[in-house]
Amino acid sequence: MKSKKSLVFSILIVMLLIITGCSSANEKTTSKESGEKSVTMLFSFASETMDPHQDWMGVRAGVAETLVRIDDNLEIQPWVAEAWERKDEKTWTFKIREGVTFHDGSPVDGKAVKASFERVLETNEAISSSLKIESMEADGQEITFVNTEEYPAFLSELVHTNTSIIKADAENIGEQPIATGPFKVESFISETEVNLERYEDYWDGAAKLEQVKIKFNSDGNVRALALQSGEADIAYHLPPESLEPIESNDKLRVESVPSLRVHFLLYNNANSALQDVNVRKALDLLVNRPVAVEEIMNGHATEAAGPFNPNFAFAGETEPTSYDPEKAEELLKEAGYQKNADGKMEKDGKVLTLKLATYPGRPELPLLAQYLQGEAASVGINIEIITIESIDSYLWEQQDEWDMVTYSNLTAPRGDGGYFLNVAYLPEGALNPGQINIPELNKLTQQLNTTADPEKRMELQKEAVSIIQKEVPHSFILHPHIIVGVNDRVKDWEPGSEEYYLITNKMDVK
Structure with missing residues (x-):
C-alpha cells in the first residue's frame, strides 16, 4: 500500500512542478487588469446556502x-x-x-x-x-x-x-442574506461560488478589498494547482503532499496553523458488532498515529489521545493509544471472534465486515481510511470504503448505510470542551449521527452545563475525557494543522485556529 501511495505522490509532484514551471503565480490573479482590489479564495467545503442560520x-x-x-x-x-x-x-x-x-x-x-x-x-x-x-x-x-x-x-x-444577526424578514435569505458584515453577497451559485462586494457603510470601517470571490472545490490537488497558476490567491486545506512546489515558489507561502479540531473515527452504535467495546478498542489499536502524523500529514499534525488539543488543561493526561495489532486480535477473540480458514475474523458464521465512509473535503481523510483498511485486513477484518461528497447529510439521512466514518470536528472552538461534549455525545446532539448514548457521560455533561466555576468545569471535562477514553465511542487519530496556501500579494491576513473568520475588513493586497 505504501509503495502505491508513494508512486501516486511522486506523479503528483511531477505534475505540480511542470505546471509551476509553465505559469507564474501572479499571471492570472483576479482584477489586476481592472485595478480593483480583490481576492479569490478556494475553499474545500461547498455551501448549499448562504443563509447564516443554516451554514457557516x-x-x-x-x-x-x-x-x-x-x-x-x-x-x-x-x-x-x-x-x-x-x-x-x-x-x-x-x-x-x-x-x-x-x-x-x-x-x-x-x-x-x-x-x-x-x-x-x-x-x-x-x-x-x-x-x-x-x-x-x-x-x-x-x-x-x-x-x-x-x-x-x-x-x-x-x-x-x-x-448570526440578519434581517429576519428579508427575501431570498438563502442566496443574498442581509446582514451586518463588511461584505454583502453580489451573487451566489449553490455549491459552486459566492461573489462578494464591499459594504461601504460597515460600522467598523469599510473593507480594504472591493471584491472577494470564494470558489468551492473538494479536490485538494486542484486547489493547490489553482494557487500555483494564479487563479486563486488563497487556497484552504491543502494536501501535505502538495506543498513542496508551493514552498519553493518565491511568490507563494504556506501557512500551517495548529487547529482546534480532531480527525477521528466515528463508530455507528446501530451496528451490533460495534456495540461491543472490545471491538471498538481493537479498531483503536489498529490506528497507527505516528504514521498518520508523519507520512500522511508530513508532520503538520499532533497525535491525538482524546477529543481536545493537548495544549488545553482539560484535555486529560493519557498518552495516545499505541499501535498494537496483536492486542487487537486478542480483544477480538474476547469479543467472540475467531479466524476462519481464509484468515477472516468470524463470529456465529459471519465475517466481521464494516463499511467505512470518508469524504474528500479534507484530503487526508481518505488516506487515513485506506491505511486503516490495510491494517484491519492484516488481522482479518474486512473494511469497505465509500467516498461521499456531502458527508453530514449522508450520515444523518442514511444511518443504516454506514458503520464507521473518518470524521473531523472542531472540539473546543470557544476554548471550552462543553460544546463538543454536548453536541457529540448527548443522544440529541447535533454531531451525534452515531447514536452514542453513555449514561455516565450524559449525567456528567448535564452537570457541566450548570457549573460556572472555571476550576470545577475543568475537572468535570477531565472526567468526561476519561469516560470517553474508557468507552471508545470514537477513535481519535490526530489534531491537524490548518494548511493554507497564500499568494504573497495578500497582506494583513492569516488563517485563525478557530476557522470562523476567513474574510475580514482588514485584509488587503499589495
Whole structure:
C-alpha cells in the first residue's frame, strides 16, 4: 500500500512542478487588469446556502456577524453587541452597538436582534437546543435573554456562526442574506461560488478589498494547482503532499496553523458488532498515529489521545493509544471472534465486515481510511470504503448505510470542551449521527452545563475525557494543522485556529 501511495505522490509532484514551471503565480490573479482590489479564495467545503442560520459561510465570508466573537487567544470579545451582563443564573442582557446597520442601511437594534433569534430558533433545531432560550425581550438597543435553566455556557454558544444577526424578514435569505458584515453577497451559485462586494457603510470601517470571490472545490490537488497558476490567491486545506512546489515558489507561502479540531473515527452504535467495546478498542489499536502524523500529514499534525488539543488543561493526561495489532486480535477473540480458514475474523458464521465512509473535503481523510483498511485486513477484518461528497447529510439521512466514518470536528472552538461534549455525545446532539448514548457521560455533561466555576468545569471535562477514553465511542487519530496556501500579494491576513473568520475588513493586497 505504501509503495502505491508513494508512486501516486511522486506523479503528483511531477505534475505540480511542470505546471509551476509553465505559469507564474501572479499571471492570472483576479482584477489586476481592472485595478480593483480583490481576492479569490478556494475553499474545500461547498455551501448549499448562504443563509447564516443554516451554514457557516455567512460569517466565514465576512457577510454576517454574531453578538460576540472569539479572538486569537480564544477569549470572548464584543462584536455586534458592545457589552453584556449576566443578571442572574438564567438572565443575560446585551447592549447592541450604536451605528451598526444592515446591508440595506436599516439600523440594528434590540428588536432586529430579537427577530433574528426568533428566526434561527424556528429554523435550526440544533441551535435552538444548544441555546436553551425560554424568552427574549427587546428594549431600544438592548436585548434580554432568559434561559430555560442555569446555563453558564450561553455566552460562548453565541459565538456559533449560526447565531448570526440578519434581517429576519428579508427575501431570498438563502442566496443574498442581509446582514451586518463588511461584505454583502453580489451573487451566489449553490455549491459552486459566492461573489462578494464591499459594504461601504460597515460600522467598523469599510473593507480594504472591493471584491472577494470564494470558489468551492473538494479536490485538494486542484486547489493547490489553482494557487500555483494564479487563479486563486488563497487556497484552504491543502494536501501535505502538495506543498513542496508551493514552498519553493518565491511568490507563494504556506501557512500551517495548529487547529482546534480532531480527525477521528466515528463508530455507528446501530451496528451490533460495534456495540461491543472490545471491538471498538481493537479498531483503536489498529490506528497507527505516528504514521498518520508523519507520512500522511508530513508532520503538520499532533497525535491525538482524546477529543481536545493537548495544549488545553482539560484535555486529560493519557498518552495516545499505541499501535498494537496483536492486542487487537486478542480483544477480538474476547469479543467472540475467531479466524476462519481464509484468515477472516468470524463470529456465529459471519465475517466481521464494516463499511467505512470518508469524504474528500479534507484530503487526508481518505488516506487515513485506506491505511486503516490495510491494517484491519492484516488481522482479518474486512473494511469497505465509500467516498461521499456531502458527508453530514449522508450520515444523518442514511444511518443504516454506514458503520464507521473518518470524521473531523472542531472540539473546543470557544476554548471550552462543553460544546463538543454536548453536541457529540448527548443522544440529541447535533454531531451525534452515531447514536452514542453513555449514561455516565450524559449525567456528567448535564452537570457541566450548570457549573460556572472555571476550576470545577475543568475537572468535570477531565472526567468526561476519561469516560470517553474508557468507552471508545470514537477513535481519535490526530489534531491537524490548518494548511493554507497564500499568494504573497495578500497582506494583513492569516488563517485563525478557530476557522470562523476567513474574510475580514482588514485584509488587503499589495
